[in-house]
Amino acid sequence: MNESTIKILFLHGLDSSKDSTKFHAIHSDNKFCIEVDYRNLNFATVQAFYSEIIxxxxxxxxxxxxxxxxxxxxxxxxxxLAAVVANPNLSPDFRDDYPPINEQDLDHDIPQMAYLELGDEILDMNQVLAQLEPFMLIETFAGGHHRLEHPENTNGLIEQVSKQLLSATL
Known part of the structure; x- marks a missing residue:
């Protein structure tokens, strides 16, 4: 597998960090992850923080x-910005101020791709698949689990998006 040359910002999950297997599975030396305490920060604060980091x-x-x-x-x-997501939570319910992902977040010309492990025991990935499928390329794995059995599978999607981004700049 080729190593990505584009700059990647990895956004970790709830109660996770840059120590996650998902971050370390990304084949790139040009990747960053800034830890965020989602539980204690409201939606607007996290949104402003990520905008500043970006x-x-x-x-x-x-x-x-x-x-x-x-x-x-x-x-x-x-x-x-292009995005690759793995087993995304499209309707967070750990706080009342998080709006669900909606069509405006998905219906545009920005490259977005998803990797879903359908065996996720926490989130219904078949429902996520149905919501995302009209808007992006999705790769699925029939088994797996929420923490991802094969986090390295995101690298193929990262490579595809990287090629799209690099060809767009030529």
Missing amino acids: AKIKPQLLVGHCLGGYWALKMSAQHG
Whole structure:
């Protein structure tokens, strides 16, 4: 597998961090992850924080898992950045102020792709598949689990998006 040369901002999941297997599975030395305490910060604060981080780091691609996938999709639409998400939580319910992912977050020309492990024991990935399928390329794995049995499978999607981004700049 080729190593990605584009700058990647990884958005971790709820109660996760840059120590997650998902972050370490990404084949790139040009990747960043800033830890966020989602439980103690409201939606507006996290949105402003990620906007500030995006302005400073200037990533070309957002990659996120679970709640990080939610934020990758929100920030992708807001900042015009490509996104790859894995088992995203499209309707977070751990706080009352998080709006669900909606059509405005998905219906645009920004490259977005998803990797779903359908055996997720926490989130209904078949429902996620149905919601995302009209808007993006999705790769699925019939088994797996929420923490991802094969986080390395996101690398193929990252490579596809990287090629799209690099060819768009030529």
